[in-house]
Amino acid sequence: MHLAYPAVLAALLFSVGVYGVLARRNAVLVLMSVELMLNAVNLNLVAFDVWLRDSLHAGQALTLFTITVAAAEIGLGLAIVLLLFRARGTADIDRATALGDPAEALATEEAPAGAEALKGQATA
Amino acid sequence: MNAVLIALLVLPLLGAALTLAPVFGPDRATADRRALRLNTVVTGAVLLLAVALAAGFDHDEPARMQATTDVSWIPALHVRLHLGVDGISLPLVVLTALLTFLCALYSEKRLPNGDTVPSAQAFVGLFLLLEVGMLATFAVLDLLLFFLAFEIVLIPMYFLIARWGSGAKVPAANRFILYTLLGSAVMLLGFLLIGSKAGTFDMQALATAHGSGLSHTTQVIAALAILVGLAVKAPAWPLHSWLPDAHTAAPTVGSVLLAGVLLKMGTYGLVRVLLPVVPDGTTTLAPYLGAFAAVGIVYGSLACLALARPGSKGDLKRLIAYSSVGHMGFVLLGIASLTPVGVNGALFANIAHGLITGLLFFVVGALKDRYGTADLDTLAGATGAALYGRAPRLGALLAFAAVASLGLPGLAGFWGELLAMFGAFDPAQGLSRPAFVTYMVLAGLGTLLTAAYLLIVVKRVCMGDPEQPAPVAEVADLRRYEAVSWTPLAALTLLAGLWPALLLSLSNPAVKHLLGGG
């Protein structure tokens, strides 16, 4: 089999994954998209391993490793999503901006500390 | 000999470490007293070591590095622990040791205390750390170590201003540290550029190479970066605006050390690093440095005149800070001339300014203690504070310091200004003579303006009608501890003025060596 087939398939899968991560709102779907991307990588690893005839089969070994890590990661990720849903009643990733820097907070803080520290006493 | 120099640096460091240990006694008063005593003892020992160093110095060969230590420190970065003193750094080391000792002596009696300030232990620790940094700046011969020492000084000084200061102390301290850190960062870039291009950070090796192996562009860029960094510290106009705030807010000993030593670190760096290491770059930049220096002289003097005018709410400490801008302008002008005469003058003016301005800040600090304010209008009232009559010795000392500061021949201030101007009159080859003669004329104008504002200060503070109502009824005359800690400065001012060879015969061969003449 020509290398082009798995490579194109992997690229398509990866692109679908990227689209899902960037565009889907539901956190579960975002996680699934991440899985798609990981599997695209796995596919590439296996395909190239065969194509390069690697005597150590490092690509296949790494694929197994990635599958394991992905399983752990999806477990953790789903747990977080579950907690998020329990806390907020939604799994919508657009709403989860607690770590952001909302505009109203900017207005209320209005930088007294930082700017004042630089302003010395008026000279002369 | 090299053991003396190492001990000079290690001793205050140990003292500073000791202040962290809980060995000073049960209650705060005892602990404070013991800590301050420790301060005096340690700085006194350091002064003795410095004097020993000067005594053991081979005065026949001031151009040679003496008391050297040279061991590898961080091999991966080519950084070496390289220490030594020559005729340029020796006077500064002694001056630093002397001023810190006098400040320690003074602060034993006159530490600003109260509920808001931290304990004296903290003060002593910071003070000794400051001394380490200052001494190390003048003793190290490696660019990165120089930078390190340069930076060590900032932290204790920041806390001295921010914790023990008065008025708008925190903003002033912030401004001080941000401004100088910014300058040092630029300076570090210059050092790194030199180090990467020349393959070594060793100042002596670089000075011996005298710029060979560095392309002209490299030299100009490195010289510009280092110049900017050091000019902030010096301070050169227009990078001076941290100085008046810092001085106004700093406690007396902080002001004395700031003016007496910290400013010298900038000009010392110029002489030690810029002149020998990147001579071509320096020659390119010297006319601009000279121009900024000349403007700084006139600008500083005019700013002082504006502050000294009646009704302008001028603060005396602020005024002396601006006068430092003018005086350091002479130093920079001397350096910019790139002649042995000018650089000798600059180094002399460095020391002289340390002595005289140290004395001035002591006296003004004492006035501020007595009157509770250093505001000239409040002090002087309608006719003048009549210090000659109310506290004759204090008044006489202020007049002496003012007269020395205005560059009276026969006192220390004169020779530096004279030689700096003479250097500018006949600058090194490759520099524009008309430009430098113009700078010299501006500097001459500056001496006139300097005389004007200092005498106006004397007129408004020392003279006046003793009958007029004063803000404070009784002004205590010179106290004993004040006399003890100030007299050495006055005596040295007179000595250096009458016998300038004391310093010039040390610096002259070293300067000629650095400039590549011998």
Add this chain to the structure above:
Amino acid sequence: MNLALPVLVPALPVLGAAATLAVGRKAPGLARPLAIVPVAVSAVLALVVALQLGTGRTLDAATRLTPTGGPDIALALHLDGFASLISVLVGLVATCVQVYSTAYLKKDPRYPSYAALVSLFTAAMFLVVYSGDLIVLLVGWEVMGLCSYFLIGHHWETADARSASLKAFLVTKLGDVPFLFGIFLLAADAGSFRIPDVLAAAGEGRLGHPTLIALLLLAGVAGKSAQFPLHTWLPDAMAGPTPVSALIHAATMVAAGIYLVARLLPVFLLSGAALVVLAVMAAVTMIGSALCALAQDDLKRVLAYSTVGQLGYMAGALASGDREASVFHLVSHGAFKALLFLAAGVVIHAAHTNSISVMSRIPGLRKRVPDAYWTMGIALVALAGLPPFSGFFSKEAVLTAAEHAANGEALTNGLGPASAVPQAAGWIVLISAALTALLTGAYATRLFLVAFHSPTGAAAAPRVLPAADPATAAADHEAGAPYSPEPDEADPATAEPPAMRWPLWVLAVPTMGFGIAGLRSDWLPALLDGGPLRPSGVTAVTGTGLALVGVLAAYGAWRSATARLGTGGPAPAAEVVVADPGRTLLGPLFGPARHGFGVDRLYDALFVRPVAAAARLVRFLDREVVETYVRGSGAGADLLGRAVRLAQTGNAQTYLSALLAAVVLLAVLVAV
């Protein structure tokens, strides 16, 4: 010759000053001997040095003071006839002043510091006179300026003294800055700061810009020797105690400038233009100051303006290329001007006022201070230049020098060719000197007559005692004119203590006799350059005649004014309560002359206000411009931080999109 002697001459007063300052407060009894003895010993040593050196010899010795990287600065001694002559004068006057001061400032608690400063002042002048190195000379030169600053400000309680001291220092410093540059130029061309080297360079024509050098040096000389336009500090300096005025005016400060030009005359002779400038300066100074002197009411200010004028004579002689005549006049003027001031001090002491119009109403003033009256008379005759007193001979020497220069045969005495002096310089000096001789006679007569001989004194005395009538005194006295009350210094009962009387008579001897020294060529001239100093026929007759005319005119005007006042005639304004011949003689010029022709206002407009404006500008710049960029950098960092904050939305997908975009961008960049 033993070098220790000339070294001790300046050193002793310095040590005396230090000792006086150190022990003065604790042991007031020691202050007086410590003030007098070192100065007196120095005076004797100066005389011994002069005698040992003899005539026609010079002594040069030097030791290196310090290296500079360029020309060394040397502690050099240069002794010749000029130096020994002037050092003897300095010693004599300083000793007289110290002795006199013990009585004059008897009750002054600040006497120790005063005496120390006078000693230091004397030492500085000795240093200037003896120094063979220009920088060391400059040290003495400026230390003198500083001492004068402190001494003029001795009465720092009064506003006049405060501002006068400041003015004196700053105006002389204004001249000293160009002076320093002149020294730089000299040293750069000659390769040395030593005076003999400089003169050798001048002789060999190695000086590149003699005119520039000479003009720069002249600025300093004008400042120190109170020549137009830097003369304004001197009249104001009268706010100091009177003995200080004697010291400043007679032998020290103002003499330094003339002495320096005499020392460096070969340099000046290289530039005709500089000599003409010097001549014009001297001429304006002479005539202007004589007019001012004729209009002053303050006794000390009259004398101050007369000093300015006499210094103009000396400068005129120098402009004519004859330093011998100049130094001759310097010495004789030193003697009689010191005498005048010390006598004036006695009179002021007794009269409690500086104002001559108030003095004129004090009955029997001349009987209370007979010694001062007589010695002042002698000194005034010398000042007017009437034979046979010293002023006549020295002034004649100046006139002769000017006459020779005007004829193109200047008496340079071998320092340069006679043609080096432009004839114009000679003419300018000659004409102005003749005119000034006339005016000098007039103001000397006016001073003497108004102060001591006013008939109104006898008539008006019973009802207008000046102390009891401050209104009249205030009306007579200029508003704004410096006036030192010297409240602690007068005791009319003992108007002339011996310590004040003896110095008068000691100084009266040279005032009367010194002129004869110039008569024979193997006396004074042999000590100096060797040229003749004898009065020559035409100028002697003209000069004396003009002086006599001045005296008679003043006398006549005084008579008529007295008569008018006596008849209660047309006294135009209320303040004219005394017969002042100056008012009649000067006519419309009287007002301007009284205010020094407004030179002070000129200074105010030219220097003080621009500097004040520049200071305001700098204050503005510092607060608004420099501060703006400092704050701007803080505000800039702040704005940058806010901009970065805006990107922090909290939406993970946005972050990832940005990340992806950046990765693609980098990949494209790397690939291409």
